[in-house]
Amino acid sequence: MYGLNRRSFIASMTGLLASATLLTLIGIGRGKKIRPPGVLEEDEFVSSCIRCGKCVDVCPTGGIKLDYSDLYDLGTPVLEGYCAVYTQLVEPSQEKNVRFKRSRENAELCLRCVDACPTGALKRLPLKKIKISIPKNDEEKCTKCYVCVAICPFDAVSVGKDGWPSFDLEKCIGCKQCAVLCPPRSITHEPYGR
Amino acid sequence: MASAPSTKDAVQWARHVSQALFFAFFVLLVVGTVCSFTAGWISIVEPLGGLQVLFANMANVNLRILLRVLSGIAIFTIVAILFGKAWCAWACPVGSVVELAEYAFSRAKLMGHARRKGRAVSSEPRLNKNVKHGVLGGVLGSAVLSRNPAWCSLCPIGTICRGTAAGGLIAAAETFIVGSVVASSLYERRAFCRFLCPVSSLLTFISKLNVFFKPVVKRDSCKECGLCERICPEGIPLHKEKDLAECTKCLLCYSKCPYGGVTFKALGQSGISKKALVPSIIALAFFIMVIPISNLYLAQKEVSLSVTPASFTIASGGNVTLTAFLSSDGVAVPDRDIVWWASEGLFDKSEGYVVRYMAPSTSENKTVKITASFYGDEEYKGATATIVGNVISFKQEPTTTSIVPQSFVVKPGGNVTLKVVVLPHGAPVELVEWRLEGPGFLSSDVNGSATYFAPKEVEEEVQVRISALFRGNARYLPSVGYAVGKVSLEVTAPPKPYELFGRYYALRFSRMAVKDGLIEGPVSVGNLSLVRIRGAEAVVFNLSMPDLGLAASEGVLRDLEVYASSVKGIVDGKPMELDGSKKVRISGNIEISDGEVLAAVLSCKSLDAKQLYLAGKYVGGQEPYVPAVVTAAEVALAKNYAMGAPESYGELVKKVMRLTSGQVEADSFSIVIPAGYHLNRSSKEYGYKAGLVLNSTRLTGENMTMYAIYYKITVQIARYVGPLGFYFIKATGEENVGSVVWHFWASWGIGGGYCHRVLDVEVHAVLFKLDKASFTDVRLISFSG
Known part of the structure; x- marks a missing residue:
């Protein structure tokens, strides 16, 4: 019925081998990146993401961007900006976060990217399992102003040894709000090691 | 035949309008809509993406992923079964761009097929259309091998839609991918779509189930000219081909056939055979069923959350254990995040099923609202429970703290035992904190006594100051008592109580009105005979005390008591001059104008002053001002407090810090x-001998401005109730400590469990200004020596 003659077979086999080789070579690359919330394992995420960019579209902070640094995950989302986590913390500020922490009364989780994901690459995880990134403090730049301590929505930053801010990675979800609000910009975030 | 051409054009125009609308929707309006679209319970996933995800998750596929993908691709697949590859000609944004480009290319005579116009009708295309099936296999195979739907990264259909979300180089990369697809049309018509596109291949396979809307050649009209094959974007030789799975329903054959030899029939070529219909119906039924089934399976379940006890009543500062119960259909749901919030008070941990709530210390009865929330996850919806609790207060009693003896003299190496008395009796003495200012060593016990050990060697006579701070609790208000001592080289007898009156200080005012006053003299205190002024309330205007460098525009003193060596002024228009040598007694309401009092001690229950102004003494030299040493405990600043960068005070002091605050409270x-x-300034060490001291148990003030050359601040940082540690900030006016210090001032201020409590402040101020100030239990004394 389909007329699969010798010529067609060779042609399709050529297409199969060529595309399979090319795409496999592209696809086996892996790295560590700061992903939007709801990622348990990088590998699992990459294998489920269809690069549709829906999460970019719905993110109220504009923090999610498509990544173009590698070929293997071209067009997958990364969290370049910050994650509001709660809808009240879009565009965070010292006053806003401190006020929010005092009265969490109507706290509402944002996670619109998770709801938008059509393939479940971003999962609706319990809050304590969400790990986006790991904060690092550059002590050369840090002025010990403790704004990070005051604004952290998860109380994950405390005054540690010698007065440097210390991050409780159990509580920290890596939303990057401290980096955004840090006056001397001494806090940076690294991908979560998974 | 008259109306036929217009119908033929109309269907093509309808198709172009559809292409334009889909292009606008996919590319211009909503990012990524071509790959997926979600509205309510409808979720559409582009099937190749969905299949790749399935294949990439082959190793750990579960029902959740399977149903999610299957229901996602269902609608797309149903459409493909009903209408074949109509997607390619009616909706695909890449197809639309390519068709537009090919139109432009053919006008510019660039198209390969245009150049080879004279080519034989039956000539084979330069690539085999089966290549795309191979590509589809490659795409899915590579997804399995690399566990990565890598095709999605490069897919022209996806990138053309994502491109609008990107900018700069990224948009350029996207343009390159789409551009290559368009350029491939120069090689062969629809080269990418026909020979390479895996979506096209997948649709071809699904299309084999398609039995509706197929082109039919009218044998009697067909002249076998072959135009339909040349015009067909898929290159189907319609006049001889039976398999129409590749047909994209573009209707070009119908529109362009010069003989009107092609028609479209809803039910295909020659009616529908049962053989073709059965698999089609089965597939349709399967995909229609998948949608509700997966929606039912994937839907979040309802939960109910309750908190026990549903209400409670506890004492101020007390605590209670709260338990959350999360259930779904009566079955407990364990291991979820329950997040707690309280309108006042704290929790030992902010999340968990069982938490301990600690009520705030309050002096009045309060109602607190406590909320437990579950935000929901993949399986369950979120839920919230709210309970109300009552916090009952004790009425806090005011206390007075005093140290016995209030003053002492010890030899170097000697010691003296001090005892603290906190009234009313019953106030817990163990809450007293002792503090020593000056050399030596102080040991204290919990029973309210302390021993001061003087240093073994002193070069000259040294003053020490010992304070006993009763911290207070839920029942008692805090208070403080002081004792002053002298480490003297000379062995002297214990001093008489008022030997402290070594110096007199002037108190000047333009007018003073004393209510229920009593001026009497001589009063003998130790070996001195003095005049005593008492009054229930005294209102003073333009008060100044040159020795203190203090001035106020207006002051109200309650329960005033002044011991003075001389009182001068105008009473009832007559000059009056009193000293300890004359016998005098004036009682009732007394009004004195242009007065000057040389006082030895002044005390009053409260002092409310307006425009209070305190300035350091100008002495010239390196540090041109002798500042006033302002000390306080439990400082709280509120309303726009700010600490400025180092600046200069007048021309005289170049390095001072300015501190301003709308409201200040201090014990x-x-x-x-x-x-x-x-x-x-470099070692941040200082020294001074006490001269004149103004003590007050509490100050509240408004609109404070302070210029200071030195700060020493002790801050306690606590998390919830447990202290984390003490921090000391020392600064002279040179460092910009503003950013370090500013938020420490809001004592107990910052939420989230961290409390910054300012315990102790010592500021050397060259200027201290308050628009309004209220002092309680004021005592102004001078030290001898």
Whole structure:
């Protein structure tokens, strides 16, 4: 019925081998990146993401961007900006976060990217399992102003040894709000090691 | 035949409008809509993406992923079964761009097929259309091998839609991918779509189930000219081909056939055979069923959350254990995040099923609202429970704290035992904190006594100051008592109580009205005979005390008591001059104008002053001002407090810090006017001898401005109730400590469990200004020596 003659077979086999080789070579690359919330394992995420960019579209902070640094995950989302986590913390500020922490009364989780994901690459995880990134403090730049301590929505930053801010990675979800609000910009975030 | 051409054109125009609308929707309006679209319970996933995800998750596929993908691709697949590859010609944004480009290319005579116009009708295309099936296999195979739907990264259909979300280089990369697809049309018509596109291949396979809307050649009209094959974007030789799975329903054959030899029939070529219909119906039924089934399976379940006890009543500062119960259909749901919130008070941990709530310390009865929330996850919806609790207060009693003896003299190496008395009886003495200012060593016990050990060697006579701070609790208000001592080289007898009156200080005012006053003299205190002024309330205007450097525009003193060596002024228009030598007694309401009192001690229950102004003494030299040493405990600043960068005070002091605050509250407030002062700015060490001291148990003030050359601040940082540690900030006016210090001032201020509590502040102020100030339990004394 389909007329699969010798010529067609060779042609399709050529297409199969060529595309399979090319795409496999592209696809086996892996790295560590700061992903939007709801990622348990990088590998699992990459294998489920269809690069549709829906999460970019719905993110109220504009923090999610498509990544173009590698070929293997071209067009997958990364969290370049910050994650509001709660809808009240879009565009965070010292006053806003401190006020929010005092009265969490109507706290509402944002996670619109998770709801938008059509393939479940971003999962609706319990809050304590969400790990986006790991904060690092550059002590050369840090002025010990403790704004990070005051604004952290998860109380994950405390005054540690010698007065440097210390991050409780159990509580920290890596939303990057401290980096955004840090006056001397001494806090940076690294991908979560998974 | 007259109406036929217009119908033929109309269907093509309808198709172009559809292409334009889909292009606008996919590319211009909503990012990524071509790959997926979600509205309510409808979720559409582009099937190749969905299949790749399935294949990439082959190793750990579960029902959740399977149903999610299957229901996602269902609608797309149903459409493909009903209408074949209509997607390619009616909706695909890449197809639309390519068709537009090919139109432009053919006008510019660039198209390969245009150049080879004279080519034989039956000539084979330059690539085999089966290549795309191979590509589809490659795409899915590579997804399995690399566990990565890598095709999605490069897919022209996806990138053309994502491109609008990107900018700069990224948009350029996207343009390159789409551009290559368009350029491939120069090689062969629809080269990418026909020979390479895996979506096209997948649709071809699904299309084999398609039995509706197929082109039919009218054998009697067909002249076998072959135009339909040349015009067909898929290159189907319609006049001889039976398999129409590749047909994209573009209707070009119908529109362009010069003989009207092609029609479209809803039910295909020659009616529908049962053989073709059965698999089609089965597939349709399967995909229609998948949608509700997966929606039912994937839907979040309802949960209910309750908190026990549903309400409670506890004492101020007390605590209660709260338990959350999360259930779904009566079955407990364990291991979820329950997040707690309280309108006031704290929790031992902010999340968990069982938490301990600690009520705030309050002096009045309060109602607190406590909320437990579950935000929901993949399986369950979120839920919230709210309970209300009552916090009952004890009425806090005011206390007074005093140290016995209030003053002492010890030899170097000697010691003296001090005892603290906190009234009313029953107030817990163990809440007293002792503090020593000056050399030596103080040991204290919990029973309210302390022993001061003087240093073994002193070069000259040294003053020490010992304070006992009763911290207070839910029942008792805090208070503070002081004792002053002398480590003297000379062995002297214990001093008489008022030997402290070594100096007199002037108190000037333009007018003073004393209510229920009593001026009497001589009053003998120790070996002195003095005049005593008492009054229930005294209102003073333009008050100034040159020795303190203090001035106020208006002051109200309650329960005033002044011991003075001389009182001068105008009473009832007549000059009056009193000293300890004359016998005098004036009672009732007394009004004195242009007065000057040389006082030895002044005390009052409260002092409310307006425009209070305190300035350091100008002495010239390296540190041109002798500042007033302002000390306080439990300082709280509110309303726009700010600490400025180093600046200059007048022309004289170049390095001062300015502190301003709309509102200030402090306990154990005292101002010491030092008799001698030195400050080493590099080592941050200083020294002074106490001269004149103003003590007050509490100060509240408004609109404070302070210029200071030295700060020493002790801050306690606590998390919830447990203290984390003490921090000391020392600064002279040179460092910009503003950013470090500013938020520490809001004592107990910052939420989230961290409390910054300012325990102790010592500020050497060259200027201290308050628009309004209220002091309680004021005592102004001078130290001898």
